[in-house]
Amino acid sequence: MTDPNQPTDRHRLRLVFAKKKQVKYISHLDLALAWERSLRRAQIPLAYSQGFNPRPKMQFASGLPLGTTGSAEILDIIVTGDITAEEAFSRIVPALPVGIGLVSVEEVPLKSPTLQNLLAQAEYRVTVETDLSAEELARRIEALLVAEQIIETRTRKKRQEQFDLRPWLHELRLESAADGDACLFMRVTAGQHGNLRPEAVLSVL
Incomplete structure (x- = not known):
């Protein structure tokens, strides 16, 4: 049933934003609250859900890992x-x-697919401290990319389980290596079909 108090003229806006180093340690929930407060301050006429606890209609594509x-x-x-x-x-x-x-x-069209349905991959740039040379890092990356399987062992409920990461790793390359730091670029599966975190890739490199 349509609520007569709800505005009928609605449209969808897609915002692209940067989460910078000053807020990299806030949780996804706190980030969402910061956005909600900011949109209110900006006097953006948000549409709200119905029910006893109406919430603004906002949807993120995904949440970043803490510290990212x-x-x-x-x-x-x-x-x-x-x-x-x-x-x-x-x-x-x-x-x-x-x-x-x-x-x-x-x-974007109001009836567009949800961001979670649209999201398929994510790109990361990861800087790590390492004693390995650029040549050794490049060799290890090449070995991962030509492997048919990349097995990671995880412990869940006191049981060890094995996962094949290879289908979820689409691209991996060394961008720079100097003075004990290496910068890696990776493109991985993300969204409703699964999420491959950068730390999982680093653990098998």
Whole structure:
């Protein structure tokens, strides 16, 4: 049943944002609350769910691991009225806290698939301390990429289980190595079909 008090003119805005080093240790829940407060400060006309505890209609593509920064995180919001993407951008930028930066805002069809359904892969750049040379790192990366299986052993409920990470690892390369630090780029499966975390890749490298 339609609520007569709910605005009928709704559309979906897709926000791309950066989660910077100042907020890399806040949880995904705290990040969502920070966004909710910021959107209220910016006077963005959010649509709300129905029921006893109405919540703003917001949806993230995924949550970053704690301690991780992101340069292209995605958030969909449902808004009411005739606010444009350009106007939303100009309102939101000054309302955001330090450590969260808005990259872009665009309007997408209201009935678009959910972000969780659209998300299939994620890209990471990981900097690690290592005593290995660039040549040895490159050799190990090549060995992983040509392997038919990459088995990781995990302990769950006092039982050891084995997982094959290879189908979820799509790209891995060494971008730089100097002074005991190495920067790796990886593209991995993410979303409703599974999530391969960077630390799992590092554990088998």
